[in-house]
Amino acid sequence: xxxxxxxxxxxxxxxxxxxxxxxxxxxxxxxxxxxxxxxxxxxxxxxxxxxxxxxxxxxxxxxxxxxxxxxxxxxxxxxxxxxxxxxxxxxxxxxxxxxxxxxxxxxxxxxxxxxxxxxxxxxxxxxxxxxxxxxxxxxxxxxxxxxxxxxxxxxxxxxxxxxxxxxxxxxxxxxxxxxxxxxxxxxxxxxxxxxxxxxxxxxxxxxxxxxxxxxxxxxxxxxxxxxxxxxxxxxxxxxxxxxxxxxxxxxxxxxxxxxxxxxxxxxxxxxxxxxxxxxxxxxxxxxxxxxxxxxxxxxxxxxxxxxxxxxxxxxxxxxxxxxxx
Amino acid sequence: xxxxxxxxxxxxxxxxxxxxxxxxxxxxxxxxxxxxxxxxxxxxxxxxxxxxxxxxxxxxxxxxxxxxxxxxxxxxxxxxxxxxxxxxxxxxxxxxxxxxxxxxxxxxxxxxxxxxxxxxxxxxxxxxxxxxxxxxxxxxxxxxxxxxxxxxxxxxxxxxxxxxxxxxxxxxxxxxxxxxxxxxxxxxxxxxxxxxxxxxxxxxxxxxxxxxxxxxxxxxxxxxxxxxxxxxxxxxxxxxxxxxxxxxxxxxxxxxxxxxxxxxxxxxxxxxxxxxxxxxxxxxxxxxxxxxxxxxxxxxxxxxxxxxxxxxxxxxxxxxxxxxx
Numbered sequence: 001x002x003x004x005x006x007x008x009x010x011x012x013x014x015x016x017x018x019x020x021x022x023x024x025x026x027x028x029x030x031x032x033x034x035x036x037x038x039x040x041x042x043x044x045x046x047x048x049x050x051x052x053x054x055x056x057x058x059x060x061x062x063x064x065x066x067x068x069x070x071x072x073x074x075x076x077x078x079x080x081x082x083x084x085x086x087x088x089x090x091x092x093x094x095x096x097x098x099x100x101x102x103x104x105x106x107x108x109x110x111x112x113x114x115x116x117x118x119x120x121x122x123x124x125x126x127x128x129x130x131x132x133x134x135x136x137x138x139x140x141x142x143x144x145x146x147x148x149x150x151x152x153x154x155x156x157x158x159x160x161x162x163x164x165x166x167x168x169x170x171x172x173x174x175x176x177x178x179x180x181x182x183x184x185x186x187x188x189x190x191x192x193x194x195x196x197x198x199x200x201x202x203x204x205x206x207x208x209x210x211x212x213x214x215x216x217x218x219x220x221x222x223x224x225x226x227x228x229x230x231x232x233x234x235x236x237x238x239x240x241x242x243x244x245x246x247x248x249x250x251x252x253x254x255x256x257x258x259x260x261x262x263x264x265x266x267x268x269x270x271x272x273x274x275x276x277x278x279x280x281x282x283x284x285x286x287x288x289x290x291x292x293x294x295x296x297x298x299x300x301x302x303x304x305x306x307x308x309x310x311x312x313x314x315x316x317x318x319x320x321x322x323x324x325x
Numbered sequence: 326x327x328x329x330x331x332x333x334x335x336x337x338x339x340x341x342x343x344x345x346x347x348x349x350x351x352x353x354x355x356x357x358x359x360x361x362x363x364x365x366x367x368x369x370x371x372x373x374x375x376x377x378x379x380x381x382x383x384x385x386x387x388x389x390x391x392x393x394x395x396x397x398x399x400x401x402x403x404x405x406x407x408x409x410x411x412x413x414x415x416x417x418x419x420x421x422x423x424x425x426x427x428x429x430x431x432x433x434x435x436x437x438x439x440x441x442x443x444x445x446x447x448x449x450x451x452x453x454x455x456x457x458x459x460x461x462x463x464x465x466x467x468x469x470x471x472x473x474x475x476x477x478x479x480x481x482x483x484x485x486x487x488x489x490x491x492x493x494x495x496x497x498x499x500x501x502x503x504x505x506x507x508x509x510x511x512x513x514x515x516x517x518x519x520x521x522x523x524x525x526x527x528x529x530x531x532x533x534x535x536x537x538x539x540x541x542x543x544x545x546x547x548x549x550x551x552x553x554x555x556x557x558x559x560x561x562x563x564x565x566x567x568x569x570x571x572x573x574x575x576x577x578x579x580x581x582x583x584x585x586x587x588x589x590x591x592x593x594x595x596x597x598x599x600x601x602x603x604x605x606x607x608x609x610x611x612x613x614x615x616x617x618x619x620x621x622x623x624x625x626x627x628x629x630x631x632x633x634x635x636x637x638x639x640x641x642x643x644x645x646x647x648x649x650x
Contacts, residue, residue, distance in 0.1 A: 141465055142468065146490065151486065162473050166473070245469075
């Protein structure tokens with residue numbers, strides 16, 4: 001069983017790598033080789049018992065995908081993408097990487113020959129949805145993205161579904177919730193504070209809360225995200241009836257509930273490190289985001305996320321606090 | 326006001342041309358030039374008071390779109406497509422024409438310069454939906470196409486929406502019902518009988534009904550389709566709040582109701598020309614098709630279709646019976 005992780009240098013790619021190395025198997029088969037691909041060189045543990053190769057390149061060049069599948073990986077995790085903010089500013093780059101890059105991968109697989117039909121797990125995003133929403137988004141809600149990133153993800157989903165329906169690929173697309181608590185340094189993403197108000201105080205640092213604590217959002221841990229990817233790789237896709245795109249489960253909580261959980265887990269002195277400093281621009285962006293999902297199908301199919309925010313904080317503490325990431 | 330009709334040789338392209346020639350104006354402005362584009366030479370009336378040009382070519386070649394917009398048409402009706410059955414059989418051709426062709430058009434417009442931002446009316450299809458459906462499909466129902474044609478239409482919708490959101494194009498996508506009564510000769514489309522059982526008897530010929538008369542389907546006349554296109558060209562797209570894709574109104578009737586209407590309009594001797602001859606393959610295909618839609622938004626926005634099937638038959642008699650098409 002050969003595994004290819006595209007976007008292997010990213011945070012979720014690394015979490016996935018670690019989970020695969022821990023499990024050693026996929027679909028009950030021994031993993032014999034892991035290839036990590038990204039635009040940069042992907043880090044990996046030097047003491048791995050499974051051989052790990054790294055490749056770097058640009059997936060907007062069709063030759064890159066042709067090269068990546070030359071060794072016929074059995075399972076391909078496609079996490080490679082330009083992030084939302086950059087795709088919005090650099091229109092061509094976003095479309096080239098996030099849409100044409102996916103398309104090139106599916107085309108390379110289709111043209112490989114020898115009945116090569118690997119499982120492709122594509123990580124999509126709740127950015128395929130655009131406000132206004134119902135309070136709780138059902139599984140059959142339409143995609144009206146309000147960012148180019150969301151449009152590129154929605155288009156990649158449709159491509160993968162059609163190539164899969166035709167038997168050219170064995171695809172599944174999973175739409176991840178916002179990942180929380182995101183380890184590492186604060187970044188400039190508008191969503192950054194959802195993780196920041198937990199991570200920074202736990203590290204003894206101040207964190208800025210730019211929105212009202214009544215804001216509700218949709219979360220899952222990096223550990224759950226890696227679990228979704230593994231489960232998507234192992235699922236029997238013939239049961240999906242050509243509806244291969246799934247909203248992943250998550251936890252819908254308000255910022256107030258996040259902060260209360262932080263108090264329970266780490267005490268009130270830690271909570272005091274959160275400083276409320278309203279930012280109208282971030283407030284406006286966040287107001288356009290989905291707050292809650294039904295995810296009936298994914299739950300039925302056995303995808304699992306956290307049940308309360310205390311658990312989300314504990315996962316961060318176990319997996320990332322005081323770890324180098 | 327310059328108008329470009331892509332797919333101008335097709336049945337709806339011709340109906341649209343005739344309606345434009347009759348109206349002489351769009352958005353209250355005189356039409357000064359009409360260009361008809363198709364893969365073949367488009368027919369047009371020689372006695373037109375408005376200058377008509379024709380062009381033919383292949384929209385999968387990006388140069389074609391660059392040439393088509395060189396004269397900066399103010400309104401572009403994009404109806405050009407490979408039909409459903411052919412797109413399913415010829416995978417590359419379908420994707421090249423129906424998806425990459427649309428994309429090339431939007432790219433050509435984006436790169437034209439001089440703040441060129443024409444209205445683009447894109448004709449999409451209810452083929453973006455795939456069974457199972459609710460009995461009546463709401464406006465916010467998701468797109469899970471079960472044909473490559475449907476996937477290509479859904480992707481073109483998403484592209485047009487993102488280019489429009491970015492102010493590069495002024496787009497609107499309309500999803501047409503099955504067009505009934507389709508004039509002309511019987512064709513091999515699985516949906517052909519919906520028109521055939523009306524058109525052939527009215528022309529004194531036998532027609533085959535391959536499905537049960539309990540089958541329900543979603544119809545609008547060619548006249549309504551042309552009307553939708555004109556209305557979409559004239560609508561204020563700023564009121565659409567970036568949700569530029571609309572399910573068009575139509576009439577949901579059973580085959581039995583179609584036949585009863587034919588009896589009322591043309592008498593029982595005409596009805597006797599319909600012969601029931603079950604075809605399991607067509608029955609299976611038709612079972613996967615949408616039966617009814619809510620179309621609340623389109624109705625609110627002033628799109629209008631027929632209210633009963635008698636009217637649909639009368640439109641055929643007025644517009645097409647005994648006319649060369």
